[in-house]
Amino acid sequence: MQDTEQDADTQVDVPVFDQIQRFLFDATNVRGEIVALDKAYAEVLDRHSYPQAISRQLGEMLAAAALLTETIKLDGTLTLEVRGNGVVRQLMAESNPGGELRAIARLSDEAVLPTDEASLMELIGQGQIVITLDPRDGKRYQGIVAIDQDNLAGCLESYFSQSEQLPTRLWLMADGHRAGGVMLQQLPNDASNQDPDAWERVTHLAETLKAEELLTLDQQDVLHRLYHEETVRIFDPKALRFGCTCSRERLGAALHSIQAEELRQIVADQGELSTQCHFCHTRYSFSAAEIESIIEDPDAGSPVVH
Template sequence: MQDSHSTDDAAAPSFDQIQRFLFDATNVRGEIVTLDKAYAEVLDRHSYPQAISRQLGEMLAAVALLTETIKLDGTMTLEVRGTGIVRQLMAESNPGGELRAIARLSDEAVLPTEESSLQELVGQGQIVITLDPREGKRYQGIVAIDQDSLAGCLESYFSQSEQLPTRLWLMADGKRTGGVMLQQLPNDDANKDPDAWERVVHLAETLKAEELLTLEQQDVLHRLYHEETVRIYEPKALRFGCTCSRERLGAALHSIAADELRQIVAEQGELATQCHFCHTRYSFSAAEVEAIIEDPDAESPIVH
C-alpha cells in the first residue's frame, strides 16, 4: 500500500473524515468514512431508540460517501420516507464537509427492537436522493425500499441508474458510524487486472463492524488489502453543521398566509420556531413579521 500524499501527523485519528483510495492498474476505486463527533452531535440533540440511532448513523455515512464519490459541489440530501414506525430519515451534506441528520417517528410509534431492519422500521416507502449543485440544475432520484438494508437499496440504485457496479458496507453502533464504498469504473486500457473487482469485493465482505468503527482508516485498508497495491489519498475532514439561519426561516415564512402569521403573533406576542436538526431557537417580533408580510422581497430587520 502507498499514500499518494504524505502527512507529518501520521498518528492523527481517522474519525470524522473520509478518504479516497484506488487500486493501481485496475478500474476499481473506493471511499472509506468514519464518524464519531459528528455522529454524536446529531444524537445528542434528540432521544432516539437504538435502532433509529443506528439507521441515522448509516444515513450519515452513506450521504458522505455518495457526496464524495460523485464530487458534488453542492448539497446532497438522502431521505427515507415511510409509513411504518419511522416516517422520515434524512441526512444532508454540504460543500464545507458539514453533515446533519434527523428522524421523525409515527405519533403512535411502537418502539422498535434494537435489531430492526430498515424495511421493518419504514414499512412501505422510498428513498429520495436530491442533488442541489451550486451551479446547474437540481436533480432528484427515487430509490425503492426493496432490500432490508440501506446499503442494499443504494446498491440497486447504482446498478439501475448509474449502471456502475457498486458495493457499500454501512455500520453504526450508536457511538460511531462508518462505511466503505467500492465502485467499478468502465473498462479502459489502464485496467490490467480483470479479476480485481471480484477479489476486492470478496475481501471487503470480511470487514467487521468492530474493525471499521475502532481502527484508523489506513489500518482498516491494510487489514483488508495488504496484498494489493492501494493508493490512498489525502483525507477530507467532516463535521456536524446545520444550514439553518434567520434568513432561511424568514424566507420560509413567506409561504404562510398573512392572517395566520398575525394570529400567531397576537396569541404569543412573537413568532418563535426551532430548527428540527440542531434545536436552535429563532424568534421574530411583531415588527419583523409585519416587514415580511408587507414587503417580502425587501431586506427586513430579520436579516440584520
C-alpha cells in the same frame, strides 16, 4: 490541497474519526472511499433522544451521505431521505462539499418503539429513498428507489444498478456511538486496467469486514487488513463535522409562504412567532414588526438582533 499518495500500511498523524479518504487499486479500474464518524455523529444524536435502532440508521445515513457527496464531487448540497409508512416516517441526512453533515428522524404520532436490532424495512415499512442533488449552479436533480432491501446499503446499491451508473457496492455500519462506511466502484474498462479480476476480488474481501474493525480502527489499518496483498494508493483525508444550514434568512423565507392571516394570528396569541430548527434545535423568534416585514418582503426576514 492536492492529493498525496500513501502506502496502505503507512501510519499518518491524522485524526482517526470524522474524516473520509479516497483510495484506489493500482493497475485496476476499481476505486473506493472509506468514512469514519465520531463527534459529527454524536452531535446529531445529542440533540435528540432516539431509540437505538433509529440512532444506528441515522449513523448509516450520515456515512452514506458523506460517501455519495465525495463520489460525485457535488458543488452543493446532497440530501438522502428515506420516507415510509412505518414506525419511522422519515430519515434524512445532508452533506455538502465543505464536509458538513446533519441528520434527523421523524416518528409516526403513535409510534411503538422498535427493538434495538430493527432493520430499515421494519422501521420504515413501505417507502422509498430519495436522493436530491442541489448544486449551487445548475438544475436540481432527484433520484428515487423503492425500499426493497433490509438495509440502506442494499437499497442504494439497487439505485446505482437501476440508474445504470457505475457498478457500486457499499458497506455501512453504526452502533449509536460511531458510524462508518466503505464504498467501492468499478470504473469503465480501459487500457490501464491490467487486472480484470480485481472487482470480484476486492468486493469479496470487503464482505469480510467486521463492524468492530470499521468502527474502532484507523482507516488505513482497516484498508491494510482487507487489502494487504493489494497495491493500494490512499489519498489525503478530508475532515467532516456536524453543521447546520439553518438561518434567520432561510426561516424568514419559509414563513413568507404561510398565509398572512395565520402568521398574524400566531403573533396575536403569543406576542411573537417562535420556531426551532429540527436539526440543531436553534430557536428563532420574530417580533410582530418583523413578521409584518416578512409578509411584505421575504428578504426582510433577517433583521439584525441586538
